[in-house]
Amino acid sequence: MRPEPTVQDHGRRGRHGGAAVLVLAGTLTIMAGAVVSPAIPGIRAAFADTADADLLARMITSAHALAIVLFSPFAGALSERIGRRRALVTGMLAFAVGGSSGFCLPDLVSILAGRAVLGVGVSLIMINSVAMIADLYEDTERQRLLGRQTAAGAFGGVVLLVGGGALAGLGWRTVFLVYLLGAALAVPALTRLPETRAKETADRPAGEGPVRPARRGLPPGVTAALAAMFLGQVAFYSVPVQVPFLVEDHFHAGSVASGAVIAVQTLTTGLVSLRFAPIRRLAGEYALVAAAFAAIGVGYLVLSLAPHVAVLALGTLVMGAGLGVLMPTLNGWVIGEAPPEARSRYAGFLTTALFLGQFLAPVVTQPVVRELGIQPTFLVIAAGASLVAVGCLAGGRRRTAADTASPGVRAERRGASPAP
Template sequence: MSTEASDSTAVPWSSSTVRVVFAATALAPLGVPLLSPALPVVREEFALTDATTSLLVSVYFLTGIVLSPFIGLLADRIGRKRVLVPSLVVFSLAGGAIALAPPFRVVLAVRLVQGTAAAGIFVTTVTLVGDAFEGVQRNAVLGVNTAVLASGAAVSPLLGGYLVTISWNAPFAAYLLGLPVALFAWVALEETAVEETPTRRGATYLRAAASNLARRAAVVPYATALVTEVLLFGTIITAMPFLLVGTYGVSPVFVGGVVTVAEAVSAAVAAANGRIATSLSDERIVAVGYACYGVGLLVAWWAATLPVLVAGVVVFGAGVGLTMPSVDALLSDLVSAEYRAGALSLRNSVTFLGRAVGPILFAGVAVETGYRPLLLAAGVVGFAGVAATLVLSGS
């Protein structure tokens, strides 16, 4: 697998790898942000509690938690393209099937299947970038990739908020957009040669990949991926729609607009990661991101008016834009290409764990506390992350 070494912060837009990765990444926000404004409508349609409704988000990530390492093994053994294309097809068809309005228990079962395919997309796209680029150019491409993700997450809630005004299941038709992306990936992406070695086999591979990561330097990126997703999906994706609707009586479209503003800021910050990385180490970028989590969530907790609450959400979004490209850059540097998909698949397991736990944790605890005290607690966690990152990285 060739690596394009460059000190340039420019993104090589002519690269077929870049184009495929960005196109596939643009689909990812259809997984959950598209549905965030629809949660209150789904709750009413099926007469559910907030916690039960949040399963629509959580179950999507359950299989990815367990299966991501094996998806990484598969991508390292048979190649990235042979995993990415089928994942795109299954993601699209499974999601589109829910537009047929099955019972809620069937919806959850199909979301499990769709989430498994989404894990394949997440693992292979970031691994492709790690294979093809290095240095600050890798940061630049990963930053724009995160920006594409955030931009899609900015548009998806608006689309979901509009579609759910038609019917609760209308947003799921949007998943069929994945089929032309799968065709594009099949045509445009070149498969890299995969050398079969004893270290690429089953448990031997997993042990070797784990030993490559059994060091202090791995704690920061994996812990940050977990904390980021717990806070993002617990507060912004799950708690915020219920808080906004319950406290301010806003419409699903307005809820989608709030998430959109936060994601737009995240996209702008992530796109600048390559330039930021020329001045700050990835560990310090992550620490600044944690500080944004703390400030943003404490502002949202303290807010007496809707505009101030939205301002807090925006600061949080900037933190996500700072941290996630640097997390992937740190992990890509930790291991050789032979184990890169494995390392990034473990990151995906941690990411999906955070996304599964966050909605259930926040919606469940809110039954006793309400949502605002949870914002205070989450803000404190953000500031604790600053200190932990600086200590663990030796900064």
């Protein structure tokens, strides 16, 4: 029987294979909701006699997020107890079963229940893939992998969104079979990744940096990052929730066109996030997040004024550039602040913020859409993103002033000992 890979084995022979598995896990998290968005109009039509079918159909793109929000606070602690690799593989299998269940379930309520199982899987995948990148890689290599994980999700999203639009044209149920990719990725995860637990990451050899004690409360920077993740996801998920209806009802184009518009955003996100390591050296977290929200605001402004589908694609391109900076910045920010023994828990907080934003996106935007219409709602989101950008710049100035006044705190954030 082949021996189970260990952390030491990973350092000698499994480094590249393990990195590939963790990077590809990003494709699963990004496809969790967006891949079915081109099929939502068809699902709505299929269940038109169901009460509140319009809202329930839209919730298919985000119902898994509620399960993630409820489960993620426990998923981090569970992962640290049973081991991060085991939790990651369990999540991949739950992803496959819950996601593909929509292919055969008979009504909207049962499909939404399957999306809850999908959400449990996504929670375990996202928490443990990010935590294991922090466990096994450091410094520039860690930043590069966080960027590549976002890029893998984006590039995979391009294929899956366009393919989802094409599959939706054949029949909306066919789209759900794409989620079986989770089961396929579970096999290399078992063979290429070592098992890591909180004790292993806390008991680091001398010379690999100090082990910081767990904090009783979240650092202010982490709180800011969680708020930015929540607001960024409300903005991000309003695109797959609302754009298909704008494309089909207002511009009279098909599901392939709506999938292509959304795919432009994810493609740009991938291209930008591939360059995250050098981008990260240009500025601090607050400045990068401010730039990301400014790009999101400009993108939504274009969407609100777009007279044609091609102009919608221009708006999503600008937004994609912002998201390509935002996601790896926030992942690295939170994991960098986390004590090694609490990385899964911090990643759980980040996952909760991410998917709470996704879940609330249709809840927040749909009443505004009913009152104003889709494009005026995009103008409201643009104004909100611009305000967040200004707030991040102000927060960055306060952080810089605090660091200048407290050099010991600044040294501790870098992982160094403060000057005597």
